[in-house]
Amino acid sequence: MADTPQVGTPVHELDTPILLLDLNAFERNIGRMAAFFAGKSTVDLRPHAKSHKCPQIARRQIESGAVGITCAKVSEAEVMAEAGIEDILVANEVVGPTKVQRLAELATHCHLMVAVDDAANIDELSSACQKRGASLRVLVEIDIGMARCGVQPGPHALALAQRIVDVPNLTFMGLQGYEGHLVGIVDAQERAAKVCAAMGLLQETKTLLEMRGLPVAIVSGGGTGTYDMSSSVPPMNEIQAGSYVFMDTKYIQVRPEFESSLTVLTTVLSRPTPERIIVDAGMKAMTHEFGWPRPIDVPGTSVVGLSEEHGKLEATEPEAVLLKPGDKTCFMPSHCCTTVNLHDDLYVVRDGVLVDVWPIAARGCAQ
């Protein structure tokens, strides 16, 4: 088996493929987002841990002013709570007896909040919390155009909010609306206009609920592509952005104020022809739903395909590309969140030297 590499090892002596975290760039990203929210008195950052699945990063986010963290799944939240994170939003519906029981149990260990979009689910959550003696904060999820989960804005949301208020052990806290269909729009003006319209749907619903005597304390949503836009108009007051800590080829086009801090280090396996270079990382180490990963230290090459365990690069001017078998080379992932989920550890690097290894403790936590 492989030995865990020693702190102090130069990056290019590390075995591959691995995920590298450039600590300088990462710290600047954390600092930049913290500074933005430090200047906002009415909006908080509750970063999404699905991007990193790593308690060490969650802790740094909290230390930098985040009010808590967001998780996608109960199992992710369990890992974060175990690591001492106290305030957690599971920003999805949690459905079915086993998982609802896990959620109620978890609610006795940390300050927990969950999203709902269905009346029967509210009853199920309330029963489980009564049985366990737990109390749970609840947001009603509104579909603000993404067409995934969530009820339509308006009266449906009112009915669910009322039900939450009516059942024991649940506390109605507000609304969730994720503008996930807008976060990747490259044109900033178009993105801002569409975000503004989506926030309008949340605002209308908030007004309706408050007119009926149901105060909406929290309105949660937002991503790295929209954190500033969604927090500049009412009513969103908790932003779930997550990818900003790492960035990727998709987000780097949309958010030049953050830096790429996450790369996949690979080794050249073969250069069977001058044009073709094969590295030891394929789909099992780098995802590709937002395009091929980008070679970042070898100009004049691009990825033209991934097999399971091979990445295929093409050199447009082969004589200018010196890569040979055994050389190491880095890629920027096209989607940081799913790429992180393929790896067990983040190899934390400062100035070209390994300074720490952070376990991706919630990797694979899809339940």
Added chain:
Amino acid sequence: MADTPQVGTPVHELDTPILLLDLNAFERNIGRMAAFFAGKSTVDLRPHAKSHKCPQIARRQIESGAVGITCAKVSEAEVMAEAGIEDILVANEVVGPTKVQRLAELATHCHLMVAVDDAANIDELSSACQKRGASLRVLVEIDIGMARCGVQPGPHALALAQRIVDVPNLTFMGLQGYEGHLVGIVDAQERAAKVCAAMGLLQETKTLLEMRGLPVAIVSGGGTGTYDMSSSVPPMNEIQAGSYVFMDTKYIQVRPEFESSLTVLTTVLSRPTPERIIVDAGMKAMTHEFGWPRPIDVPGTSVVGLSEEHGKLEATEPEAVLLKPGDKTCFMPSHCCTTVNLHDDLYVVRDGVLVDVWPIAARGCAQ
């Protein structure tokens, strides 16, 4: 945290998303392939463990007559050797000091074979094996049209084979040529014709080497899509097929003699509109490079998208589809190998009841 479910639990009480293995279908697949090779006196099965990454399955394959197993990576091979598998081919180039050292170390624990396509790599392997007192069997990889790793057929292969013979601690065993570009061709006649031509390239090279006094004992390659075709013409005599144990939406079109034994069990999270059904498995539980996963127990629905943790189904006749939040439903993966790599365990089921949980011990072993 979740309790490990008890043997005897009905499938529909298991928490989701998880990978289910239908033991009856799986055993029939293993048996069917074993019967095919039992009838072949000159060709052996060395199934690829990249598909399952699971020692329990590798052991069953060996017990059913496989001569050993194939792995994609050194780290995968380490897990298999640790679990008692004795004869292992790492069917790729292993390059660079750290990994070559791991390989040499592993060669002292099991009967190991590796592929090469570069002279400097041969020297590197020989040095490491000398230093460790290990001996290693080596195949020269030939590019038979896939355009990934491998030297061109003919004189290049001869030069490498000669070098293997000339250096200490390595034994030249033969050739590897993987017809990976042909395994998915749906038309069986076209597939067979192209396989025949690709085998011709291996045969020419084998003849050339043997004329120069370099006996070619092993010619290794083949996949689930080509196992019968590649083993019916000379010179291939070890077949690396792997997916046949599970199958997936891609292979099921090509190989009706094997059954789908692997599914992803999910829970309906939300049905926000009659047409739209959202389940709790997305790209972090099911891959999609060969298309969306296929719903298998709800006719009239199809997957129209995956987010990280959500699968979006559309019902064409909503009134005929009864799924509601909390219901469980299964999907056939579009690519079994990469889907397995997202999960830690296989939930082994017979007749609708959990009978075992097999760890996917080599999951994430990309080094």
